[in-house]
Amino acid sequence: MMTNDLILRVVTKWLSPIIILFALYVQFHGDYSPGGGFQAGVIFSTAILLYALTYGLDAALKVIPETALRVAASFGVLLYGGVGVVSMLLGGNFLNYSVLADTPLAGQHIGIIVIELGVGITVAAVMILLFFTFSRRVDPE
Amino acid sequence: MSLMLNLVLLVFLLVMAIAVLKTKHLFAMAMLFGLYSLLVAGLFVVLDAPDVAFTEAAVGTGISTVLMLVTLASIKDGHEAVSSTKRKIGPLIICLVMGGLLIFGTHDIAKLGEIHSPPNDQVAAYYITQGQAETGVPNLVTAVLASYRGFDTLGEVTVVLTAGIGVLLLLGQRRKIHVKKRGQTHDDQ
Structure with missing residues (x-):
């Protein structure tokens, strides 16, 4: 699961931050262009996957420890559900973002950004976790 | 084109x-x-x-x-x-019947881009005319997924998390389970 190819290593080092930047763009620009939390989460996870494929699983685990991933995966869903509960506490229905701010439009905007963030965090964490769990079973040989 | x-x-x-x-x-x-x-x-x-x-x-x-x-x-x-060369008739019949049913089912689907089909007439028309005014989000897909259908998306994220938990429960333990090679007995384990 690890390569000593110099070209691959250099390209990965250059490419990973760009992929992460693109994932953040897709995440937070999803209101205006194609994309959203799900796509952003998957793209973010591909950056870590690329890193793990080139530098090995241990190096990738140093970047993102597995415990953090487990917490993040649950935190995303909690964030999403939390928005729903907060909107209930503020007097609206479950997941009715209009009550989150002074005007309904501003509330919708906040609600959509926060829940998309929750989706993105959960999807990215679960995808990386899946990859780590699978690749741990590969024999080093 | x-x-x-x-x-x-x-x-x-x-x-x-x-x-x-x-x-x-x-x-x-x-x-x-x-x-x-x-x-x-x-x-x-x-x-x-x-x-x-x-x-x-x-x-x-x-x-x-x-x-x-x-x-x-x-x-x-x-x-x-590994695939056997023996031809089986049962799966072929199931495939043919299933495919036939699916093709039969497509006759009830509205034509691609048909304006007056039920989904386009009612709920989609509402999203298109009112969506941006109600949510303030230019990308209608995001507006529908995140706001109008927030429940569905919450369900989807929960499914993703559940799938991750399932894989972790099945494969997550450190001890590696070795799959038996063919011909080996249980005593080898």
């Missing part, structure tokens, strides 16, 4: 599907499956559904291909699919 694109993509899709069936090498199968997803993503772009194409390209071509390759790497023996 669009017709040409559709034709090329669909023909390649068919070729890819048959190639996946015909190849016996699992590594090649995984790569072909990734290509198949990429072609489907291209079709979605032609159908003006960039959000879906985005997901298909990222998940189908990217993540699932890598996961399949990792799975193949973790299996030592068995990179060749």
